[in-house]
Amino acid sequence: xxxxxxxxxxTGLKWTVLLSIVGFIGGGVFGLAIALARTSGRPLLERxxxxxxxxxxxTPLLMQLFVVYYGLALVGLxxxxxxAVAIGFTLHASAYLGEIWRGSIEAVPxxxxxxxxxxxxxYVWRMKDVILPQAIRISLPATIGFLVQLIKGxxxxxxxxxxxxxxxxxxxxNQIFQPLLVFGIVGALYFLLCWPLSxxxxxxxxxMAIATR
Amino acid sequence: xxYTLDFTPVIEGMPALLMACLGTFGLALGGMALAIVIGVGGxxxxxxxxxxxxxxxxxxxxxxxxxPFLVQIFFIYFALPLAGVRLDPTPTAIIALGxxxxxxxxxxxxxxxxxxxxxxxxxxxxxxxxxxxxxRLIVLKPALRAIFPSLTSQFVLLTLTTSVASxxxxxxxxxxxxxxxxxxxxxxxxxxxxxxxxxxxxxVMMRFFAAISTRYFxxxxx
Amino acid sequence: MSxxxxxxxxxxxxxxxxxxxxxxxTRAAFATTPDEIKKRGKVIVGIQGDNPPFGFVNTSGKQxxxxxxxxxxxxKELGVQVEFTPLAVANRIPALTAGRVDVLFATMAMLxxxxxxxxxxxxxxxxxxxxxxxxxxxxxxxADMGKLVIGVPRSSTQDTQITKNAPEGTxxxxxxxDAATLQALLSGQVQAVGANMFYVQRLNAQKPDTxxxxxxxxxxxxxxxTRLGEKEINATLNSFIDKIKANGELAKAYAxxxxxxxxxxxxxxxxVPFVVS
Numbered sequence: 001x002x003x004x005x006x007x008x009x010x011t012g013l014k015w016t017v018l019l020s021i022v023g024f025i026g027g028g029v030f031g032l033a034i035a036l037a038r039t040s041g042r043p044l045l046e047r048x049x050x051x052x053x054x055x056x057x058x059t060p061l062l063m064q065l066f067v068v069y070y071g072l073a074l075v076g077l078x079x080x081x082x083x084a085v086a087i088g089f090t091l092h093a094s095a096y097l098g099e100i101w102r103g104s105i106e107a108v109p110x111x112x113x114x115x116x117x118x119x120x121x122x123y124v125w126r127m128k129d130v131i132l133p134q135a136i137r138i139s140l141p142a143t144i145g146f147l148v149q150l151i152k153g154x155x156x157x158x159x160x161x162x163x164x165x166x167x168x169x170x171x172x173x174n175q176i177f178q179p180l181l182v183f184g185i186v187g188a189l190y191f192l193l194c195w196p197l198s199x200x201x202x203x204x205x206x207x208m209a210i211a212t213r
Numbered sequence: 214x215x216y217t218l219d220f221t222p223v224i225e226g227m228p229a230l231l232m233a234c235l236g237t238f239g240l241a242l243g244g245m246a247l248a249i250v251i252g253v254g255g256x257x258x259x260x261x262x263x264x265x266x267x268x269x270x271x272x273x274x275x276x277x278x279x280x281p282f283l284v285q286i287f288f289i290y291f292a293l294p295l296a297g298v299r300l301d302p303t304p305t306a307i308i309a310l311g312x313x314x315x316x317x318x319x320x321x322x323x324x325x326x327x328x329x330x331x332x333x334x335x336x337x338x339x340x341x342x343x344x345x346x347x348x349r350l351i352v353l354k355p356a357l358r359a360i361f362p363s364l365t366s367q368f369v370l371l372t373l374t375t376s377v378a379s380x381x382x383x384x385x386x387x388x389x390x391x392x393x394x395x396x397x398x399x400x401x402x403x404x405x406x407x408x409x410x411x412x413x414x415x416x417v418m419m420r421f422f423a424a425i426s427t428r429y430f431x432x433x434x435x
Numbered sequence: 436m437s438x439x440x441x442x443x444x445x446x447x448x449x450x451x452x453x454x455x456x457x458x459x460x461t462r463a464a465f466a467t468t469p470d471e472i473k474k475r476g477k478v479i480v481g482i483q484g485d486n487p488p489f490g491f492v493n494t495s496g497k498q499x500x501x502x503x504x505x506x507x508x509x510x511k512e513l514g515v516q517v518e519f520t521p522l523a524v525a526n527r528i529p530a531l532t533a534g535r536v537d538v539l540f541a542t543m544a545m546l547x548x549x550x551x552x553x554x555x556x557x558x559x560x561x562x563x564x565x566x567x568x569x570x571x572x573x574x575x576x577x578a579d580m581g582k583l584v585i586g587v588p589r590s591s592t593q594d595t596q597i598t599k600n601a602p603e604g605t606x607x608x609x610x611x612x613d614a615a616t617l618q619a620l621l622s623g624q625v626q627a628v629g630a631n632m633f634y635v636q637r638l639n640a641q642k643p644d645t646x647x648x649x650x651x652x653x654x655x656x657x658x659x660x661t662r663l664g665e666k667e668i669n670a671t672l673n674s675f676i677d678k679i680k681a682n683g684e685l686a687k688a689y690a691x692x693x694x695x696x697x698x699x700x701x702x703x704x705x706x707v708p709f710v711v712s
Contacts (some may be wrong), residue, residue, distance in 0.1 A: 006492040011496050045557040058369075058415040059408045060376035062387065066404040073533030080537060081520055128301035148279065155281035159380060159611055161523035161530075163484060163492065166283055171485050171492060174614035177621055179292040187280045188287065209252050286656065291615075294622040302624075360690075380615070382608040391525060392609065395590025398552040400529040 001181060005172045009182075012168025013025045013189050015082075017152045019121055019164060022086045027093020034098030036127065049098065056095030061157050064092050068158050085157045089150065096146050104133060104139035141208070144201035148194045155190075165189060224399030226389075231409065233389035237414060238307050240385055247311025248371065252318025253353075256326060259319065270319065277316035283377055285309050290381040306378035306385075314371045317321045321363045325356030358430040365422040369415050373377040376411070386410060467537045467662070469513060469671045477516040480506035481536035484521030486612045488633060488692040489542040489560070490659075492521060501560060502540040504661070504688040509538070512675045523612050525590040528552055531660055538668065542631075544592040544655035547706025554663050556672040557709045558656035558686060561698040564596045565648040567620070568627035568633050573650040581605050586616045586625035593629025596652040620646075656704060666711045673709060 034052065037045040056064065068088035069081075108131050116126040158167035169186035173179045223230075259270040277285065286309040290302070300308065329352050337347040357364075379388035386407060394403040446576065463633055466601055472478045482502050483490035490502035498506075498519040510517035513689040522530050527541045532551055544562060545555050568583070581602040587594040589609040597607060608625055610616045619625045619636065628634065659676070661668050679685040686697045703709070 002494075008494045008496060055412065058373075059411045060387070062372040062376045062379075063404055063408045063411055067401065067408055070400040070404065070529055071534050073535055081530075084535075145587075150281075152281035152693045155283040156377065158283065159377075159523070161484065161521060161612075163521060166281065166287075167484075170287070170612070170614045171285070172494070173291070174485060174617055175494065176616075179287075179618060179622065180295055183284060183288045183292050187276075187284050190280045190284060191276065195275060198275070198279055265552060285565055290624065291618045291622050299623055341506060382610055388609065389591055394527050394529070395594070398528045400533070 001016060001172070001176055001185075002179065006185075008147075008172055009165065009168050009185060009189065011164040013163040013193075015162070016103075016151065016154050016166075017048070017159060019082075019086060019089060019146070020151045023089030023093045023150055023154070026086070026090030026103060027097050027150070030090065030094035031097030031101060034094055035105055036103035038102040053095045053099050057094055057099065061092055061153050062159060064088055065156055065160055080164055081160070085160065085162050088089045089154065089157075092153070092154060093146070093150055096149075097143065100142045100146060101139050103137060104135040104142070107138050138208075141201045144197055144204070148197050148201070151194055151197075152190065154168040218402055219399060220402050220406070222393055223402050224397050224405075226393040229389055229393070230407070231387065233384065234410060236383075236385040236389075237372070237375050240303070240310060240375040240383065241368075242376060243307035243420070244310025244314055244371050244375070245368050247307060248314030248318045248368075250313025251311060252322045254378045255319035257317065257323045257348075259323060261372045261391050276318075277313055282309065282374055283367060283380060285313060286377065286381055302378070302383040304379045305381060306375070306383040309378070310371055310374060313374070317367050318364065319326050321367060322356065323349050324363075325360035326352055328359050330354055339405065361422070361426050361430055365419065365426075368422065369418050372415060372418050374412060386414075441608060462637055467534075467665060468667045472515055472537060472665075473513055475515070475592065477518050478510050478513060478538065479505075479518050479520055479536045480509070481527060481530050481539040481541050482519050483505060483523050483524070483527075483541050483613075484570060485612055486524075486542055486631075487609065487637065488694075489631075490521075490540070499692075501688055501692040501705060502542060504692065505540040505559060507538070507548070508679055508684060508688070509659075509672070509675055512678070522707075524588040525611065525681050528660075531662060534662075535703075537661070538672065539660040541660070542657055543660045545704045545707040546592065546595065546655075546660050548595075550707040551700075552663070553660040555658035555660055555707050555709055556560045556669060557676045558658050558700045559680075559703070560657040560693070562592075562655045562687075562705050563632050564592055564652045564655060565630050565632070566597070566627050566650040566652070567630040567638065567646050568649050569645055570647050572626055572649070574627065578584060578602055580627070580650075583626045584624075585627045585629060586619040587629040588616045590615050591629070592653075592655060593631065597629040600627055600650075656700060658707075658709065 036048045038051045038053075040046065065085065065088045068091065069084050072084055074086065082186065101181075112130055112134065116130045131142065154164055155166040157164050158170065164172070165186055169182050173182035176182070255270050255274070258266050261267050286306065289300070289309050290305045293299070333351050334347055337351040338344075341352070375385050376387040378385055379391060382388060390403050390407045394400050397403070439645060445624065455609075482498060484498075486500075488500050489497070490500045493499050498521065503519065506517050506519060506584070515639050520530065520536050522541060527539055527543065528549065530536050531539050539553070542551075542560075543549070543614050545558065552677045556574070566574060566580065566585070572583070574580065574583070575616070577600045580597075580600070580695070581604065584606045585597055585601065586608045589611060591613075594607075594609060601607065616628050617638060620628045620638065634644050635648055661672065676685075678702075680697075689695065689697045
């Protein structure tokens with residue numbers, strides 16, 4: 001494998017990273033909204049968001065990408081392939097992050113909410129200053145775990161024809177036909193991306209387990 | 214031009230799609246069975262007295278959990294034949310799903326085993342039970358009960374992951390759907406319908422695990 | 436689950452709206468005219484990313500091949516920039532009909548069943564579809580295919596041809612793209628593949644002197660594709676193709692990428708109109 005081929009893989013890696021970042025940030029923003037709606041105490045909001053989460057957790061990511069990729073265009077939105085794929089990952093991530101954060105919001109002891117209410121803190125401040133900071137801490141290991149999941153999930157963008165790391169690997173492997181080497185390197189690149197995150201996640205988990213012991 | 218939704222190809226392809234659901238279930242169940250074997254085996258080996266064995270299991274878990282499934286299945290299907298291992302798409306898919314699910318199962322089961330207090334194991338040994346009996350009765354069953362929810366969601370995820378096996382032309386729902394899509398060019402209609410199919414499939418899986426849970430893991434324990 | 440209670444009127448309205456919606460929304464969004472492309476300043480071309488020498492991404496990430504040359508010439512004709520959207524084989528038609536791209540220069544062989552879904556232009560390239568296998572594999576007739584495992588890129592012309600010509604019960608494995616199909620043959624997962632005229636060359640580049648064409652199924656012509664009913668862009672494409680055939684630019688691109696002289700093109704192809712009727 002020459003330097004050119006390796007650089008081509010790195011270009012793929014760049015798109016993998018970008019797609020992950022966009023999906024994570026977009027998913028984070030919408031996910032927070034979903035988590036808040038899910039814990040809002042309003043039955044209608046809670047039911048709709050519960051349905052949203054069930055839909056995304058109950059169907060394959062690949063199908064979600066297909067439907068978003070072709071569906072957005074059908075309702076009249078002309079988007080770059082990459083924007084369409086990014087929207088797909090954002091929706092996917094928002095459902096998962098919404099569910100993770102709902103769990104951690106509910107894991108904050110009830111007394112905290114009651115105390116804040118007793119101090120007549122408005123919902124916004126109660127969430128922003130009291131509940132969310134604690135919830136975020138609780139959710140951190142699971143959130144990082146999902147980020148790893150998301151990075152790996154971006155490989156499926158290859159199947160809709162988006163040239164990220166996995167598809168770049170396929171193309172290179174086809175040009176030089178050394179699949180063992182190429183997929184080995186592709187796997188290693190993903191590993192280098194994900195492993196530090198995984199380690200950090202389990203480190204946090206252990207630390208929190210000790211703290212709550 | 215106008216795009217009007219047309220579900221005729223989906224309706225005509227319905228028998229093929231329903232048959233393909235069986236393929237999806239087959240891959241999922243095969244993958245789960247293998248994942249459980251790898252999971253239990255991995256947990257036992259992870260506590261091996263031989264250090265390299267422990268390292269190997271840890272490395273396996275980290276490697277699988279930090280690389281995408283698509284890359285894993287490509288590797289098994291396209292690269293291993295060079296090393297003399299050539300498998301058909303369906304066995305490849307089951308093995309890839311089993312390995313992937315197994316790595317997660319090792320971590321989940323280990324968490325369950327750790328939740329069993331040392332005292333209980335010692336008590337079991339003190340009562341004269343064999344090591345194997347202690348493992349089966351005192352460790353495994355209560356641990357399984359504790360981890361059942363995580364295992365369920367991991368296995369539902371595994372079921373959904375079967376769709377990726379279409380990339381190596383395994384027989385399952387997504388590949389049959391792609392075939393219908395390519396004959397009719399009705400991508401949105403086909404994939405929209407299939408998405409609902411998967412929703413039902415994952416619901417069935419969840420009911421299935423819930424039933425197992427009530428049947429085997431509900432208190433009181435015999 | 437009573438999120439909202441449907442009344443008869445609300446159902447009627449919803450029904451009417453959802454029936455009309457695709458029509459209303461898509462009309463405005465989809466109509467691509469040369470004027471609109473000029474105003475936008477770029478033409479979005481759907482192309483293959485892994486099928487040399489037609490359309491492929493080279494290792495420095497640049498889109499190359501005959502189809503890329505076509506896209507660039509067409510953009511020059513319109514006086515706009517070109518933007519390539521690489522597509523998997525099976526995604527080509529959906530990407531066009533869903534409005535992701537303005538035009539396909541994507542090794543689109545002219546087939547009557549495809550002509551029902553997209554509008555072809557006049558042909559600009561020729562191709563033939565064969566069965567490729569190792570020299571040692573014995574294949575003399577279509578019936579011989581029955582005992583082989585054959586790989587094809589899903590919903591490609593090869594897929595259509597192999598499916599049509601192979602005997603009932605032949606194992607056909609369908610992959611997402613050319614790359615995976617070639618790999619399946621090279622790694623021995625399949626014994627033969629449905630191929631275009633360049634597969635043998637690409638395969639033998641990896642394993643010299645191993646593979647050969649066994650059966651020829653069909654001679655095909657590739658055209659540019661636009662959405663059905665879009666008159667103006669189709670007319671622009673046809674006069675563009677006439678022009679580059681006349682002034683030698685197509686022959687030049689052909690010599691660069693296909694390494695063969697420009698073939699004779701037919702005036703019509705059965706079941707495939709070149710002009711919006």
